[in-house]
Amino acid sequence: MPKSVVYNGCSVGENPLCCFDDLTQEECDFVEENSVEVEYKRGENICKQGSFASHIMVMKEGLAKIYLENGNDALILKILPAINMIGLPALFEGNNTFPYSVQTYMDSTVKQIEIGAFKKLIESNAKFAGQVISMLAENTVIINGRFFCLTKKQTYGRLADVLLCLSNRIYKTDKFPLQLTRKDLAELSSMSVESTTRILTKFKDEGLIAVHCNEIEILNADKLLEISAIG
Incomplete structure (x- = not known):
């Protein structure tokens, strides 16, 4: 039986936005109609832990850190390079806030997709929904590996x-x-x-x-x- 390997990566895997490949042209147009691009300078907050989650965001260009805050203490969960999503944990029912903060390491471009529109895509397109679930599962693996690395x-x-x-x-x-x-x-x-x-x-x-x-x-x-x- 192969030995279990603890994954200690600090970032996400290959092609994390492949879920959008499963959208029809009409759905792609729907995304564009319900999104806007925002420029952030180095050191700016893209979102704040506990703030209202009105959008799911795509990091189109740049580099950022995702971290938890508690007073003056902070714990970095992972690094977020370009072509990655921010805010997926805010999708689950009963939660309407960001569970973490995100701050840029360099000038970055972020596409904000209205969260209600994003949820409609999940409800109407099973393949898209499956890819989103896969990304959430990978994020869990990454965070588990990070905690192992930092504590052991x-x-x-x-x-x-x-x-x-x-x-x-x-x-x-x-x-x-x-x-x-x-x-x-x-x-x-x-x-x-x-x-x-x-x-x-x-x-x-x-x-x-x-x-x-x-x-x-x-x-x-x-x-x-x-x-x-x-x-």
């Missing part, structure tokens, strides 16, 4: 997970732009900025990564995977 892994394993996620699932290349600050990386890894900087330096000294002015390059992904597995 040591600092080296947590930062290795974040670097691998950025490389494999966000930018999809070994060399990617350093659009996240040391503080951002520290928040994702749930550690101090000082610890994050120290571990990055150690990874660099050991030849696992290269840090350029505006880029990080993964030089030894296998070793980072080993560090991640050991935790």
Whole structure:
């Protein structure tokens, strides 16, 4: 029997908006009639935890973090790259607020779809509804993996997970732009900025990564995977 693998990705999978491929032309027109595009600057809130959820949103361009807030404390649930949805948990009956906050890491473009119109598509198109359910299920797997990483892994394993996620699932290349600050990386890894900087330096000294002015390059992904597995 194969060994179970705990998935520790920090972001969503491939083609998360394939649900829209199952819409008819009439339904696509319906979406356009009930949506609007909004531009956000770096550091702006796309939505606030506890605020009224009037729209389901699609991140068309940019990068953001989804996080829970409690006073001055925050827990990042996942990173949201372009071509992903925001607000799906607000679809379930009895809830009309966002269960999390979303803030941009860079200038972003978001398409807001009126939530009532989105629900009508779910009710009228079974394939579309099935794809939405699949996305919600994947999000559950991602969040479970994140909690395992943050509660069971040591600092080296947590930062290795974040670097691998950025490389494999966000930018999809070994060399990617350093659009996240040391503080951002520290928040994702749930550690101090000082610890994050120290571990990055150690990874660099050991030849696992290269840090350029505006880029990080993964030089030894296998070793980072080993560090991640050991935790």
